[in-house]
Amino acid sequence: MKSIHAKASHVKTAMLAAGLLLTTGCHRQIAVDAYPPNALKVRYVSATDFTDCLLASAVMCVNYVVGQDRFEATRVRKQLADEGLDLTRVGDVRAFWADRRIKFIPLKGELTNEPPMGLAWWVVSRGYPVICVVNQEEGAPEEFNHAVVVIGVDVDDNNGAVGDVIVLDPASAKRLERWDRETFLSRWVPTGNVMLLVFDASNQAVVDAWSRSLSPTDVGLGS
Numbered sequence: 001m002k003s004i005h006a007k008a009s010h011v012k013t014a015m016l017a018a019g020l021l022l023t024t025g026c027h028r029q030i031a032v033d034a035y036p037p038n039a040l041k042v043r044y045v046s047a048t049d050f051t052d053c054l055l056a057s058a059v060m061c062v063n064y065v066v067g068q069d070r071f072e073a074t075r076v077r078k079q080l081a082d083e084g085l086d087l088t089r090v091g092d093v094r095a096f097w098a099d100r101r102i103k104f105i106p107l108k109g110e111l112t113n114e115p116p117m118g119l120a121w122w123v124v125s126r127g128y129p130v131i132c133v134v135n136q137e138e139g140a141p142e143e144f145n146h147a148v149v150v151i152g153v154d155v156d157d158n159n160g161a162v163g164d165v166i167v168l169d170p171a172s173a174k175r176l177e178r179w180d181r182e183t184f185l186s187r188w189v190p191t192g193n194v195m196l197l198v199f200d201a202s203n204q205a206v207v208d209a210w211s212r213s214l215s216p217t218d219v220g221l222g223s
Contacts, residue, residue, distance in 0.1 A: 032166065032176040039152030039166045039176075040064065042129045045073050047170040052077060055087045056170035057131045057147040061198040062102050064129050090196070101202035105214070109195035111162050111185060113155050116214050119195060120153035120162045126213070132167075133194035134187035145191055146171065 035041055042064045045056040052073075059073045076096075077087060085092040094104040109132070112118035113125065122128050130150045152166030165184040167177050179187075188194075200206050 032174075032178050035176065036152055036166060036178075038124065038154065040123065040127065040129050042149060042151045042168060043068055044168050044175050045170060046175075048073070048077075050171075051088055053170050054090070054093055054131075054147040055080070057149045057168075058093055058097065058104070058196075058198070060149050060168060060170070061129045061131060061196075062097065065198055066102065066200050097198075098201075101200065103199050103201040103210075105197040105199075105210075107195055107197065109193045111153075111165075111181065111188070111193075113153075113160050113162055119150060119165075120155050122197060123150055123153050124155055128197060128199070129168075131196035131198070132188060133191045133196075134184075135190040145194075147196075150195075 042060050045060045045063075047053045047056045055077055056073055059071050059076055063070055080087050080092070080096055083096065085096050087093065090104070090106060094106075097104055107117060109119045109130075110117045111120070113120040115121045115125075119130060119132070122130050131147055132150050133145050133147055135145055148170070149168040150165055151168055154163035154165075155161070156163065163181050165179045165181070167179060168175060169177055199210050
């Protein structure tokens with residue numbers, strides 16, 4: 001499947017470059033017929049072409065945290081264009097949603113159940129879907145990236161070990177997929193473990209809760 005070139009900035013801090021570009025790619029995973037019990041019931045949004053996986057992923061997450069079907073992908077795409085914003089750039093997408101009191105926080109995550117950078121901790125313990133940037137095509141350079149939404153992570157109740165990851169892929173005909181730990185890491189690590197957290201900044205209680213979970217200095221909660 002066709003891809004576009006993307007620039008990724010490697011950082012030692014949690015904050016990631018806002019100019020990151022994303023696009024779709026093809027991959028082979030296991031289809032899931034129904035939402036597993038440990039998965040968040042995020043409503044699926046399909047990408048309409050090879051440029052809008054980030055847009056579709058953002059709409060999925062935003063609608064989940066503020067109320068299902070509040071935003072419609074086609075309309076959001078038009079609004080981005082009308083405002084002169086690039087739907088493939090994280091910085092532009094963040095700016096668009098910030099004007100609508102939705103906060104996107106880019107982080108360098110970990111496949112653990114430990115706060116505050118653990119992917120499983122945010123999805124399983126906190127109940128938030130998380131956008132992850134992955135490199136889907138085996139052997140492709142890491143500049144070719146794609147956005148998916150993680151809605152579930154298998155965590156061992158006995159020892160806290162993290163296993164399979166459940167994703168909604170806006171570019172896949174399977175839609176809901178289960179990726180084993182090794183496959184997920186093989187896609188995620190080449191991008192620098194980029195993940196985007198989404199929360200409703202119009203809700204002060206939510207803002208306060210996020211402020212307690214993440215350092216405002218590290219992630220710009222006050223900006």
